[in-house]
Amino acid sequence: MTDNELFLPRAAIPNTPRQAPAWAKKSPPKSKAATRSKITAQKYLAPRDPHEHARKIAENVIDAWHQSYGGSSIDIPLGTVAALALLRQPPGTGNGLADWILQRQPHELPQLFKEIYLGHWIKRPDLINRALRLHDWAWNPNPDPQQLRAVQAVTHRAVNQGLLDLTGHDDPYLRAETDVLSPLLTGLRHKSDKKWRGEYHTPACVTDLLANMLVDKNFAQPDLAIREPAIGSGTMFRSVAQRLRDLGLNPRDYHWYGNDIDALAAACAAVNTIIWDLGPNAFIGCADSLTTEDGGYAKTLAEANESFAQRDRYMDTATSTAASRRAFRLLDDLIANKGTAVA
Structure with a gap:
């Protein structure tokens, strides 16, 4: 490991307060169901903790998927939420975007998701290609109607539970307050599957603590290389990026490389790299870090x-x-x- 790569010395946590995030400034309105005459985004009581909010969204999406369709194709509900999380809510439009999404018919949703992924493919084709497991189902020319109804149910549940309130901000700091894909990925997978894979995502409270302990302003100079050999959905990257922002630094000025042996986890990390705005020098690989000399970095860079x-x-x-x-x-x-x- 070179001197300009991260796994850093211990540092003190800064005392400079940061403005409270949007979700903590005021209590949201009481719950109100959509009317029959017009489908609109429901008002909900959002948890004050963004990580708890993400867990609530995951629980509702999982429930909607299994009630409507079920099965082992967990990439479909995961890809649906990932696509919605890539959208940005224009400022001052209220629930306009959410209302528009909720009015889409089941057969219209695959086209919507394809356009979302293609829009980001223009800028970061490497990351969207890495996320192929999340969106290749949308290109099926003969989709199962029941599956499309399940996708609509997942879409409604995610939007009505306030997904866009977590991921629709223009400010990447607010988008990176939590990882909405990690609890969904781990919740959709069967316990035996997770045990066989050895897949246990590090809790956000732990990654936040590690980032605060390891990253300081003197050491974290621009062009530092930050690597994670078992990235999962990218929670450690999220914590480090937020820590850099708290220190007045820009994550886009750093080099990021994350790798995971699980293609679906790597796909989630690729989408999160865009959501959290880690910048042009952030790359996600899919390989066994223990069996490659450089953790698969050269292969990932060549693929990019x-x-x-x-x-x-x-x-x-x-x-x-x-x-x-x-x-x-x-x-x-x-x-x-x-x-x-x-x-």
Whole structure:
């Protein structure tokens, strides 16, 4: 390990207070169900603790999934919540975005999720490709109608439980107050599956404590490399990023590399990397850290470079196609106008 990589010396916690997050400033309104005439976002009593709020969302999503469909395809409800968590609620619009989502019919939701993932693919194709397990089901040309109704039930439950209040902020500090995917991933998996995988996500209170103990402003200089060989959904990265922000530093100025042997966990970490705005030098790999010399970093970087190259090829093709279509339209207009003039 080099001198500019993180697993850092102990440091004191700063005494500078930070403004209270949005969810702690005032009590939310009392619960109110949507009317039959118009589907609208329900008012709910959000827990004051964002981690507890995330757990409540996970419990409700799991309940909605199993009541409506069930089965072992846990990537579908997980990918649904991940897509919704990538949305941003425009300031001053109230529940406008939530209301619009709740009015979508089941058959409209896969297209919505594809557009969300494609929108982020333009900027970070490597992370969206890593998250393929979360959204490849949406590209099924012949989806199961019952499965789509289950996706709608999950969407309604997540939105009505205030998912966008946790992840829809413009401020990445507020989006990174909790990890909404970790309790959902661990809750959807069967106990025997988690035991076989050895998958036990570190609680946020522990990762926050470790970040406060290990990260100080003198050591955490820009370009520091921060690595996590068993990243799970990325909770340790979240805590370190928040600690950096509390110190007045920008996580985008650092190099992040997280790796996990579980493809679904790595997919969640990739989405969280976008939600938490860790920056252009954050990469997520999927490999066995114990069997690779560098924890899979070289392979991950090569895959990321290929993802960007592939995106550029697709964009060039799309640009050329659009230019050709414009040229043909202009030619058609010219011929039509010429024919009119002759007549």
